[in-house]
Amino acid sequence: MSTPVDGSKAPVQDTVPEAQEAAALPADLQDERLIASNGVSGAISAFTSRLRSGDLGSVPVVVGLVIIWAVFQIANSSFLSSRNLVNLTLQTTSVGVIALGIVLVLLLGEIDLSVGSVSGLAGAVLGVTFVNKGWPLLLSLVVSALLGLVIGLFYGALYTRFGVPSFVITLAGLLGFLGLQLLVLGKEGTLNIPFDSGIVKFATQSFLSPALAYGLVAVVVAAYALSRLRNRGARAAAGLSTAPTAMIAIKAAALALVLLIPVLVLNGDRGVSSMFLLFVALVLATDFMIRRTRWGRSVVAVGGNVEAARRAGINVRFIYLSVFAACSTFAAVGGILATARLIAVNQSTGGGDTNLNAIAAAVIGGTSLFGGRGSAYSALLGALVIMSISNGLALLSLDSSVRYMVTAGVLLVAVTIDSLSRRSRQAHGRA
């Protein structure tokens, strides 16, 4: 069985030096049709060829972010000031957390249109139980977040039991939970959260000390470099190709720069907000779940081909249930954070453009509407884009009419890039 008849003929007929060379190559680089890409220059050329084939990843959103920031900085020189950027991180968090849930749902190729209403409802429940009923803060927080979980399980059950399209289920949820939010808030309509409560302090006044922030950056960079080196060692031991150590060093240095510069700028004012740090931690955790666990792999597989996933023995029903539940829970947490930051909850919490901002953030960040393709980081990047526009236009004293139209334009561009790059990926066999 280990002596194949046909396949081994070609190597045997090869001249001796070539055969030796093949034996020295790692197991994954032996095919002669592979275009060799070695070292740092090879990594760069592989990256550019990936871009050309339409596998854009987060490049468009990063470019977009740079352009948007440059434009606003030219229009108003205080846009990139430390003070305004700290505000931006605070504004980004709530929408970003909600967008994180949207990323998961989009990975499945589904949609949740009710995240705004669910976030508003969670805020209302927090306000009513904590302020009016006098529940302990922790209990109120847990109940509000669990409410999101239950709503998501309800969506998932409707979807998996009856096959109702998620578009319709969550459209009903959009209206229904808005109604429930108004009911919960009652006649007053507005509830103020006490200034001295833990959650408000966390959302508005809690910042990392500069030393702690720099320490965190150092820990993250060190952990990244270590994990890459360990992975390199494991691959070498398994006889697979390895990234050159120079490449790992360059990537770690780039990561250090990308983290240090914002921390440096933010420390010029109040510093890195604890709430924003929580958001980044959630992004990292979600990214880990998507890329490194069996659950995440199953989510991407279901988004790519449900039937294939089912035949591979994946519990498709559980995947749908868990993703809808996670999405609504993220929405509820986003609503809690929004309530805490604004120190109040009212009838318009989670209303207006919250919904579409969150969905737009996920798509602008590079998560495909067509399912099976996306990353947790798109929530972070997309939310930064959306909130930069909103923040910048507010600095220029332009009202929401302009903001809506500009955001719509950016969203259209993002979706167009998604569709175009999808077509290009198909043409280049990278779908």
Add this chain to the structure above:
Amino acid sequence: MTVTPTPATVGTGTVLSLRGVSKRFGAVQALKNIELDVRAGEVLALVGDNGAGKSTLVKTIAGVYTADDGSMVFDGAEVRVGSPAEAQQLGIATVFQDLALCDNLDVVANLYLGRELRNGKVLDEVEMERSSWELLRQLSAKIPSVRIPVASLSGGQRQTVAIARSLLGQPKVVMLDEPTAALGVAQTAEVLNLVERLRERGLAVILISHNMADVMAVADRVAVLRLGRNNGVFTVSETKSQDIIAAITGATDNAVSERAARRTRQEGSAS
């Protein structure tokens, strides 16, 4: 093609046998008293016209349908297969015609989909990639890279991935539903080579095909179904393809065999 005698080292025992299997769909008798024996280290081709019941039979063995009547003996014990998962656990792997691969995932992810190797709770990508290469090498499969999305592979390579995936569960019987349909010449040869690899590994292979050339090239025996009934089992080395076609169509005088006979006569008179 080459006449490949079954290697003596490979077990020649019967792995799977069906006795009197019947299946009805409403008023239609899809399968009637089907008898079938599949031996280890043997390629059994299952042929028949459209509607002869090939797919129904495969789906019955694979656990997609349950037979109304009859028994199935697998590895010496009578078994009842209630679902595809049960069949897989027994050791009956099926590669369906639509390959059921996830285009957006790479080869490694597709191979291990649903049974990923893990280090604690974390996916063990390195080990999965290493053993993917090992498996593909054993099959002499030609896949340039296992880290590219399946979408970028050719039809034959996709078929290879699908077949390789079916082998990960250590099956004893592999059923291939029209693996060479819609493939080019070179890719068909690649897949047929792969079928021979499976036989060398001592697996029992059930191959459904409409292509007589493929069947004659790779199969040891051919079981013919006609209108849901057995219509003969042929040993390929002792049979002409006209006889099999006759069994498929149910007539000795038909257009195909007449044309073949005419050609034989012409060639005979020419030489």
